[in-house]
Amino acid sequence: MKTVRVIPRLDIKGPNLVKGIHLEGLRVLGKPEDFARQYYKDGADELVYMDVVASLYERNSLHDFISRTAKEIFIPLTVGGGIRTIQDIKEILRAGADKVSLNTAAIKNPSVVSEAANMFGSSTITVSIEAAKQSDGQYLAFTDNGREYTGIEVGTWSKEVERRGAGEIIVTSIDREGTGRGYDTALTELVAKQVSIPVVACGGAKSDQDVLAVIEQGGADAVAVASLFHYDFIKRRQSVADTSEGNVEFLKQNKAFSVMKPTTIRKVKQYLHRHDIQCRLTN
């Protein structure tokens, strides 16, 4: 029986943790280190940090954040967002990340995947595929944080990515992302059937049932979760945001949620366990 991983995804913009819907319209939710520390304590299996601005200026604060968390959070850290070159990868790993996630750079120049896998080892290189369903039912990959059309079909691209040496694939449904409409299990299944490397499903969880569904029906080896955990975190404690940047109106208003049933990592894992899905439970 495989052990499924539950992986909180933190979208980082400068000093803040943010969250969008369909990968845009970012709201500030608080300080990323507060979330990271809490998730580690709650039993997160890994953490993913996505840099959603990916500009040179913001990159330094991201490196600092990676270093700070790497010193006290002893679970694997994957970092993605605007990673373009081998040098970028080197610097992110040196800052303390264990894995890097490539999307735009990989589609624009697939040989960067092979080059990176050869240099740093396959298991260090994750490829992130952001997909949107077309009217004919096909799933196509998008780049630049879900904005740029490529015309590349996801199943074919997944196989190519594996062939080039990626260690795992994280597949995000742009349509479901941030909406709480559930994961796109068909999308996950499509990718999982094409490759023999691990597949991480991302985008759309509103409850523990959604997490179970993408594992059972989609064949996900791991699940990435953002809104579901972040909204629970801010509900439970005073989230202190750096109000110098970003849309902080959401936080200030202290809104309640309609669709989402925010919950903790621990509760999700206990739920999975009750449904015979093996996962790592901590005290």
Place this chain on the structure above:
Amino acid sequence: MAKPKKVAIIDYQLSNLFSVMHACTYVGLDATITFDKKVVASADAAILPGVGAFGDAMKNLDNTGLTETIQEFIAQGKPFMGVCLGLQLLFEESEEFGRHKGLGVLKGDVKKFPTVQDGKAIKVPQIGWNKIYSSDTGIAWSHSPLRHIKENSFMYFVHSYHVVPEDESVVLTKTNYDGVEYASGVLYNNVFAVQFHPEKSGEDGIAIYKNWAQQNGLL
């Protein structure tokens, strides 16, 4: 008060060493990352980490003279810890990308996970958490760096190959990945080596570093 002993984290250009370094620092070890064989030889203890290809690793170790240095270091009885590829390199041979000779400190070889087990496809590499449990030939964990770690605790694994020791009595921990049972940890005199990454295995993993440090008088 005595100063902490010096620990050399062996850098053979094939892995991200910073998590190992962070774990060492966190538990109070005086650790240095080095590929200089003189620094390694003069250290009080050494850690051989690693993620990557066996063949490339051995090539780098041979070219820097670290192969002999490590073999001598271990023969002298100084505390030695291997992590992931570091465990595999201790053995005699690996089938990864052609046959390669290892350090030969322990008898046995290194094999790849099959992609099909019991009629089911399994994902290779294993990336994720899995349980460790003691071997029937039973080295008591209480006398090892796994002291106070519970049976069937979860540790973090990232690997496509696993070791097959000739001598069962060195096996400290076993793990079962989708039906394939294999040795995930060994203990032999001054050599302690694990397939999983204790520096990525949460508080239990950090406890392993602390135990290793304390039991070998390194703090």
